[in-house]
Amino acid sequence: MEDLIIGSHVSYTNNDGLLGSVKEALSYGANTFMFYTGAPQNTIRSAIDKDLTLKAHKLMKENGIDIKNVIVHAPYIINLANNKDLDKFNFSINFLKQELKRSEELGIDKIVLHPGSHVGLGTDEGIQNIITALNAVLDTEEGPIICLETMAGKGTEVGTTFEEIKEIIEGLKYQNRVMVCLDTCHINDAGYNLNDFDKVLKEFDEVIGLNKLACMHINDSKNVMAAHKDRHENIGLGTIGFDNLMKIIYHDKLKGIPKILETPYISLEDGAKDRTYPPYKQEIEMIKAKKMNPNLLDDIRTYFK
Ligand code: FE
Ligand code: FE
Ligand code: ZN
Numbered sequence: 001m002e003d004l005i006i007g008s009h010v011s012y013t014n015n016d017g018l019l020g021s022v023k024e025a026l027s028y029g030a031n032t033f034m035f036y037t038g039a040p041q042n043t044i045r046s047a048i049d050k051d052l053t054l055k056a057h058k059l060m061k062e063n064g065i066d067i068k069n070v071i072v073h074a075p076y077i078i079n080l081a082n083n084k085d086l087d088k089f090n091f092s093i094n095f096l097k098q099e100l101k102r103s104e105e106l107g108i109d110k111i112v113l114h115p116g117s118h119v120g121l122g123t124d125e126g127i128q129n130i131i132t133a134l135n136a137v138l139d140t141e142e143g144p145i146i147c148l149e150t151m152a153g154k155g156t157e158v159g160t161t162f163e164e165i166k167e168i169i170e171g172l173k174y175q176n177r178v179m180v181c182l183d184t185c186h187i188n189d190a191g192y193n194l195n196d197f198d199k200v201l202k203e204f205d206e207v208i209g210l211n212k213l214a215c216m217h218i219n220d221s222k223n224v225m226a227a228h229k230d231r232h233e234n235i236g237l238g239t240i241g242f243d244n245l246m247k248i249i250y251h252d253k254l255k256g257i258p259k260i261l262e263t264p265y266i267s268l269e270d271g272a273k274d275r276t277y278p279p280y281k282q283e284i285e286m287i288k289a290k291k292m293n294p295n296l297l298d299d300i301r302t303y304f305k
Helices: 017-027 050-062 086-106 123-137 162-170 184-190 194-207 242-249 280-289 296-304
Strands: 006-009 032-035 071-073 110-113 145-149 178-183 213-218 259-261
Touching: 006 280, 017 032, 017 050, 032 259, 071 086, 086 110, 086 123, 110 213, 123 162, 145 162, 145 213, 162 178, 162 194, 178 184, 184 194, 184 213, 194 242, 213 242, 259 280, 280 296
Parallel strands: 006 032, 006 259, 032 071, 071 110, 110 145, 145 178, 178 213, 213 259
Antiparallel strands: none
16 A cells, blocks of 8 residues: 555546546646535536546556545535524435435545534534434445544534544444544644644544544645634645644554645736636645745746746
8 A cells, every 4th residue: 555645626527527537636646636526515416427437447547546545525515513494404414415325426435524513503512413414314334434524613613623523423323434534724723733743643543543534634724723714725835834744644643544635726926816726736746755845836836827
């Protein structure tokens, strides 16, 4: 097994299907990737093209991408923590069930999910709602795994501490169907000190268990620790910093865990609002070189000009 499994968020379009996503990942020099099976902010989904999926699997095999490391992200409008509007709550449950089926059709068995926002109900009730909803979605022993993402604590988000995630998992009937996605920007913003990552990882292991860690989102943060903001920054340009992120990416205990970049796209000039471009090729190069590129943004701009 390869030690460093690194990739980024990529797009998925109906025209190109999974094949387009694989091609995009390969263009970044990645050996894994993550994508939404449609627009993240809505629930419009079209049928999956079997031919494109088969071609995608073949291309992955040829290029050493293990499908086991590829991740689907559930759309963030799914909210399992609030049940005030029962229609919406049930819609979220049914939609997540469909997303699991779509992922299976694509051959992917890990789906990252934001636990949800309680929107005034309080964390305890939010957690109970998430448990109810997940038990409805995960009603059999076998099937894809939902990876609960650790959240920054923006607004009324649930799942901002390891304890909250653990409480959700413990309420589930089929706990083998749930794992965790650790997001570095989110845990920084939630109040975990990434200057001492060994301590954070030890805490994760004691509270949730390292065996439950399925994947990681590697992002720098625009905000200081405990800011509860959730604004991602490019690698090495935020408050977590290049050295801390490298320690995490190359940590002995995290070998073989898929690591996904969700860092912001870059505009060609500072402040320009027209088009933005993916930073992932240059960020992955920098990570593989284990050396901060002081001209990261300029290099990205030159590449796309
Ligand atoms: Fe996420
Ligand atoms: Fe994330
Ligand atoms: Zn985020």
